[in-house]
Amino acid sequence: MGPWGRNMAVRTKLVAGNWKMNGLREEGAALARGLAQRAIAAGRGGPGCELLICPPASLLTTVGGVLSGSGIALGGQDCHAAPNGAYTGDISPEMLADAGCSHVILGHSERRHGHGEGDAVVREKILGAWRAGLVAILCVGETQLQRQAGKAADIVSIQLAGSVPSGAASSNLVVAYEPVWAIGTGLTCTLEDIATIQAGIRALIPSGARILYGGSVNPQNAAGILGLAEVDGALVGGASLDVDSFWAIARACG
Numbered sequence: 001m002g003p004w005g006r007n008m009a010v011r012t013k014l015v016a017g018n019w020k021m022n023g024l025r026e027e028g029a030a031l032a033r034g035l036a037q038r039a040i041a042a043g044r045g046g047p048g049c050e051l052l053i054c055p056p057a058s059l060l061t062t063v064g065g066v067l068s069g070s071g072i073a074l075g076g077q078d079c080h081a082a083p084n085g086a087y088t089g090d091i092s093p094e095m096l097a098d099a100g101c102s103h104v105i106l107g108h109s110e111r112r113h114g115h116g117e118g119d120a121v122v123r124e125k126i127l128g129a130w131r132a133g134l135v136a137i138l139c140v141g142e143t144q145l146q147r148q149a150g151k152a153a154d155i156v157s158i159q160l161a162g163s164v165p166s167g168a169a170s171s172n173l174v175v176a177y178e179p180v181w182a183i184g185t186g187l188t189c190t191l192e193d194i195a196t197i198q199a200g201i202r203a204l205i206p207s208g209a210r211i212l213y214g215g216s217v218n219p220q221n222a223a224g225i226l227g228l229a230e231v232d233g234a235l236v237g238g239a240s241l242d243v244d245s246f247w248a249i250a251r252a253c254g
């Protein structure tokens with residue numbers, strides 16, 4: 001129980017690595033092995049947060065095998081809404097679960113902008129993920145133009161309203177605030193802006209649900225970002241491809 005009363009939930013931080021379309025079997029296995037070794041060496045408490053790795057679909061089985069017993073969870077980077085069917089090139093939530101995943105990233109900006117996914121599609125995918133027993137990591141965030149127009153908070157609210165189905169709970173939903181302009185660019189939001197947006201998100205999602213920040217998180221900026229009260233972890237792209245960097249970010253959870 002926290003000082004603010006009995007509804008004060010303790011939210012364990014989550015640091016998730018999004019490998020995107022990177023890695024062949026040998027390097028993926030080596031990266032996973034390096035992380036598994038650190039997690040096992042760190043013992044019961046781990047680095048002080050939960051860890052999740054989201055490799056490309058081709059590496060799920062390999063990486064899942066290497067991570068087994070380390071306490072590091074496995075996730076997918078996207079999925080179709082349906083359990084199976086004539087959807088060439090897609091992967092279903094049930095397939096992710098069958099491959100050992102507990103989580104799936106949905107609505108990432110590279111899906112929204114690169115594949116034209118809107119909130120309605122993302123919403124169906126979240127329902128599919130829940131049907132398969134997966135936790136959905138829903139990504140939201142504004143573009144550079146939207147931020148410059150002072151619309152960042154509005155865009156994030158609209159995305160949440162359009163994509164979070166009823167039935168959302170802290171056990172099945174994690175939100176990742178990822179300003180599009182900060183992803184892979186080396187630019188990050190100011191701590192003040194992160195705190196403001198994430199406090200706004202907090203008011204719109206189920207109590208106790210975690211909110212991650214993503215967008216050029218690295219070992220240098222991680223402590224500041226993860227030290228914010230409204231930040232419950234990080235979604236890490238580029239820096240998750242290096243054992244030392246990813247582990248340093250995890251350790252920054254304190």
Ligand code: PGA
Nearest residue numbers: 183184215216236237238
């Ligand atoms: P980045 O990617 O850390 O390379 O900016 C984050 C993400 O896209 O999830």
